[in-house]
Amino acid sequence: MKAKDLQFFEEILNERKVQLQKNIASCAEEQAGAQKDDLKDEGDLASASGGAVISDAIMTQQKKELEEIEYAFKKIKDGSYGTCEMCEDPIGMPRLKAKPFARYCIVCREIVEKENKAKGK
Ligand SMILES: [Zn+2]
Incomplete structure (x- = not known):
């Protein structure tokens, strides 16, 4: 970045x-x-x-x-900062502007959310 x-x-x-x-x-x-x-x-x-x-x-x-x-x-x-913690791709400016403390890109965020739901979090 x-x-x-x-x-x-x-x-x-x-x-x-x-x-x-x-x-x-x-x-x-x-x-x-x-x-x-x-x-x-x-x-x-x-x-x-x-x-x-x-x-x-x-x-x-x-x-x-x-x-x-x-x-x-x-x-x-x-x-x-600005790098996805899962796939190490850049998170992307529009996503960071919406959520400046985002840890994951949009794709990985969905995976993480699904995993958390499966675990019952
Ligand atoms: Zn990612």
Whole structure:
């Protein structure tokens, strides 16, 4: 991949990383706030814990994405960014633009997804 393209994706990943870190921080704040202030009676308890379950799921998902982004940064550094981890073909610019932390090309991604489904993941 060209240095200019790498830089382009590094910037996108960086912006996304900052956004995710903000989201995770505000989620954590909300959860802390909900635990402190909103547990006055049983009704509040139910709605507060319901909200916490939702933001837990969002937070887990966002933390996972953050990990993927950190992993993509590592790949930028070691020069393997933009290369499919299965077939070692270039992943392709349109796919990387849609998902800058993609590890596999479209063909291999489908294979991986099918395998994960077969394993019941
Ligand atoms: Zn591939």
